[in-house]
Amino acid sequence: MTSPTTGRATRTPRRSPAAPADAGRLSPAGVAKEPGTARIAVDLLGGDDAPAVVVDGALRAMRADPDLHLLLVGPTKVAGELIDALDPAQRNRVTVRPAHTAVDMADDPTAARAESTVRAAAAAVRAGQADALVSAGSTGATVTAAALGLGRWPEVRRPALAAALPALSGPVVLLDVGGSLEPGPATLARHAVLGAAYAAVAHGLAAPRVGLLSVGTEPGKGDRARRLADPVLSTVALPAGARYVGLVEGYDVCLGTRADVVVTDGFTGNVLLKAVEGAYAMAGGPPPGGEAPRAAALLGVAGTVVVCHGAAQPDDIASGIALAARLWRRNATDRVAALLAGDRTDRTTDTEVRTS
Amino acid sequence: MTSPTTGRATRTPRRSPAAPADAGRLSPAGVAKEPGTARIAVDLLGGDDAPAVVVDGALRAMRADPDLHLLLVGPTKVAGELIDALDPAQRNRVTVRPAHTAVDMADDPTAARAESTVRAAAAAVRAGQADALVSAGSTGATVTAAALGLGRWPEVRRPALAAALPALSGPVVLLDVGGSLEPGPATLARHAVLGAAYAAVAHGLAAPRVGLLSVGTEPGKGDRARRLADPVLSTVALPAGARYVGLVEGYDVCLGTRADVVVTDGFTGNVLLKAVEGAYAMAGGPPPGGEAPRAAALLGVAGTVVVCHGAAQPDDIASGIALAARLWRRNATDRVAALLAGDRTDRTTDTEVRTS
Structure with missing residues (x-):
């Protein structure tokens, strides 16, 4: 396999509690743990x-x-x-x-x-x-x-910050929430891939549904960035059995009825995340069984x-x-990387994404 | 005074329950009411x-x-x-x-x-x-x-949809929530004026604080649209004693601690509003004493x-x-128009806004 970290051939994933194999770059041999x-x-x-x-x-x-x-x-x-x-x-x-x-x-x-x-x-x-x-x-x-x-x-090209918001049947992964304020369509497509893999690994979601945040669900709804990104996302190969469900709305970020992963630019994601946190603070806390999103993972x-x-x-x-x-x-980071490595072998839209 | 509706001189505001004067265009004489x-x-x-x-x-x-x-x-x-x-x-x-x-x-x-x-x-x-x-x-x-x-x-140039969200000490007016998805700085500045007047008239807010939604409060935070708009908003004359408080964050839309009027583009406002509605639905309803924003006024x-x-x-x-x-x-529409007419007479940045 090819290391998703270095791009060079490597025999095993890096060491971690869930995959305690040989020494990797992040946890060199000799560090007792x-x-x-x-x-x-x-x-x-x-x-x-x-x-x-x-x-x-x-x-x-x-x-x-x-x-x-x-x-x-x-x-x-x-x-x-x-x-x-x-x-x-x-x-x-x-x-x-x-x-x-x-x-x-x-x-x-x-x-x-x-x-x-x-x-x-x-x-x-x-x-x-x-x-x-x-x-x-x-x-x-x-x-x-x-x-x-x-x-x-x-x-x-641009890492994404992913936050998990409580929803009706498990968390919704929202990304980006501030890593890349003005991503192009190819970056949004790459974030869809990252988000799908992260949802599968970090939250155990099988075959996550991936949506693009917009102001309506009908094709063509949204600003120019969304109209450009929607067709790109619809052709990108997603890992972990994920599928692209098209445009979703603000409700879907909190309810999770339409999507498990919601992709958006970092500006929109950041203000939306903070607004939702504010709403839960106003309402006396997150929904029963849910946890307010207090931190985000960088993917x-x-x-x-x-x-x-x-x-x-x-x-x-x-x-x-x-x-x-x-x-x-x-071992989330390594497992996401492994899913992406598999994804990279399979998919056909490599060039389009790479040349973003 | 100059009519804000027609741009022509007129003696009185249009007729409405709160200002039952002579006939105006929206309520012609002869319609019993x-x-x-x-x-x-x-x-x-x-x-x-x-x-x-x-x-x-x-x-x-x-x-x-x-x-x-x-x-x-x-x-x-x-x-x-x-x-x-x-x-x-x-x-x-x-x-x-x-x-x-x-x-x-x-x-x-x-x-x-x-x-x-x-x-x-x-x-x-x-x-x-x-x-x-x-x-x-x-x-x-x-x-x-x-x-x-x-x-x-x-x-x-572009009307704004304004929604009122429940906050700690009265509603926060959020605009635009979908009327103009990609406004330029001059449109955002005009929406700040409209929002301030609307907050004063519809919600009785004295000297409303007007903020521009971004990902942080420090000057320069945000995407290109925000970096362009912030200096324009800081120089625009606002009606009803309003003042511009600079950049605010997603929390502020729900808590209202920093601003009474939050200005943003219609894309961001729309997804944010729907997300907040979703959060309140998840949390079992809006905060005590508050009302979920269910409709928006077109300004x-x-x-x-x-x-x-x-x-x-x-x-x-x-x-x-x-x-x-x-x-x-x-009589909100007429009263907002009257505030804007006064504002137009007073302010010094006319040209900048008009030539947007």
Whole structure:
């Protein structure tokens, strides 16, 4: 098989709890790791209310998950405060990577300095010192840091942030929620592929239905971006037995009656996700049995990356860390990559997507 | 003063219950009308489940409001069924304007035939046979019918659909929710003006705060459309003491903590509105004291027009009819127009907006 990460031939998937094979790039041989252990790199300086909110959230995550280890990336003073707050017996679950530069929300993400906390966290994942990265900092800076530090998968020009929203019969995967604000039709088609594979792997959805978000369901409804993308999505080969169901509406993101995966541009997805979160906050919480989407997984980079909102509160940070740990334990990134590799062999629209 | 409707000098605002002055174009002299009476033209063939759902909704609206009169625009057979379902004493509150052609959701709205129900309903409002128009048909067709049949206000190239969402301290006016899918910066600026005036008139909001929906609040956040629009909105003069507060996020649409009026393109507004409705449906209803947004007011045309979703249910239709009646009784359209006329005299950015 061909490695979806490097494009080069490789014999086995990278190591992970669910596929504890030989050494891979993200988890080099020699790093001792218990089954079930997840080592999450946390960007202490990411978020509007960092570091206080991040420290609080990290403590909550530690207390909720005894197999969770954290690599705190940020000022040693801040990391020290977190460690001091832990029971002494638990302190061996925390390590620190000093870094002192935050990426400000107003900074140009592509100019994010190499010594920033989020770049250092991505480097730690790359070096196998952590299994996944969580940041509530600038989305653009995190996407850039992940793409530069971990590498993008083949044919992924722009990684997508995927959020899972509670719906009537299981979650709906919404993507992109902020990774790529103005994607072209080929990027939306690639995101459909990523979203279908992620829904199958992370949420166990068999043969997910994939829809394109628009203002009506009849063909031709929508703005120019949607009218261009709809025919491209209708011809793209989807992994995991997924099928494209055409245009869907805002209701479908919350109800899930028409689609399990909803594809949209990152601008629309971001404002929609935050509006839905606001609506659930207004209504006194998410629906019974559902969970508010508090963090999003970054798809299309060669590693497990979770992004929290800049306005994240401690529970949101803890939820993001828990999501990263869950994805790592399910070996989600490798399994999505494997589905995409199979997809790449099968489908016939390669050229169209590649030349986006 | 200058009439905002015609651009010509006129002595008085048009007649309405709240300003029962002399005859205006929408309510010509000679049409007897009791104070409080609202005569709503209902498009019987508009909506995915028309006419059954529209008939049911119209009946509910009639029963809830004894001063409501309906002009049923559609096939006489369908209108007859509605009339038969009414108590005989109430039948004098209903009149019929026969029309037999529906605008299909898949039709090009600009090609909407002149004999369609929604065009006939707009003509009835224009002729003073009704005070307002309600349709759950194709939004594009309704906007086109209203613009052609009633005329647009000066400087309004594209009318805006405004929805009111429940928020922590009163409603948030979201616009556009589907009237103009890809507006330029000048149209967004005009919609900010319309939204501010509408919030002041329809919801009694003093000095409303107006925000531009984006993915973050820092200047420069967002896609190209937002980066272009933000500086334009920051210089436009707003009516009713309103002020522009800059970029706001999805949360703000539901919580209302940062803005009372949220401006966005019709694509984003439409999918966001439907997603929020879906979230409230999932959560078991809107927040206590709030009302789900079931219909939207069309701003920028010389008449009172309310648009319901194509997927509207009977209660949604009844709610749309009630909104139209409320707006008419509050003289909202004329009062918004008057605010805009004052605004046009005062502000200094006329040229920039006019040449959009």
